[in-house]
Amino acid sequence: MSIFVLHLVIIIRTIFMPIWKLWFALSFIIPFLILFPIFYIALRTKKFETVFKLKRFWARIISILSFLYPQIKYTHKKYNLPRPCVIVSNHTSYLDIIFSPFYVDHTAVYMAKSELMQIPLFKYFFVYFDIPVKRKSVTDSHRAFKKAGEIIDLNISVIIYPEGTIGDKGVLRPFKNGAFKLAIEKQVPIIPVVNLNNWHFLENGGFFKSNGRPGIPRIVVGEPISTLGMTDENLVELRDKVFNFTQNELQKFNGKKD
Secondary structure, three states: OOHHHHHHHHHHHHHHHHHHHHHHHHHHHHHHHHHHHHHHHHHHOOOHHHHHHHHHHHHHHHHHHOOEOOEEEEOOOOOOOOOOOEEEEOOOOOHHHHHHHHOOOOOEEEEEEHHHHHOOOOOHHHHHOOEEEOOOOHHHHHHHHHHHHHHHHOOOEEEEOOOOOOOHHHOOOOOOOHHHHHHHHHOOOEEEEEEOOHHHHEOOOOOOOOOEOOEOOEEEEOOOEOOOOOOHHHHHHHHHHHHHHHHHHHHHHHOOOO
């Protein structure tokens, strides 16, 4: 590739990415504003299944409008997720959250950073439904996982990103123990999920510097891992099993061209 062509590609990308990101933001915000009255009523009346179905509908609108078409692969064959369960996923992009209702087939609550409560209107998900957590507060983390246990007791699953934050360029960070301790305490299955390339399409970072484009995000859903009979002595082994599964899937994918 000549230097001229290379510079041309860089210029086109520099112009196109912010335009697409702006379009993505509109595709996210406008449907949300339209759906918000229904979300609010469902949240206030504790119609949580309705809330999650609306999230799935909203995600499909975002997907179609922004020209992002997720492909979800199951490591063996597609199955209905056990209910309740703890869904554990690596965290590479905000798309990880947006696309999760495509593979979660029943009502689930998200555990996410408390900073999201600062977003107008969006905060009501955390007031009535989802679980905010201050990542640097041990006390608040304990409160959040206690609430997650109460949610599981109501036969509702919990979605947790055990890295605790979005990784840089898809690089996998160490997993924290909380999600695995929760699954063991409640004796519910762990569902490992791997977001292979979401960050290629919506990267966390500067508006003009980070990735943003349409395409085909790829997600892998592993087999349920039973925790029946496990105790805290099995916690590290369980955590490492999920981490290694995630790392192996990422390595297999990264050996291929996007």
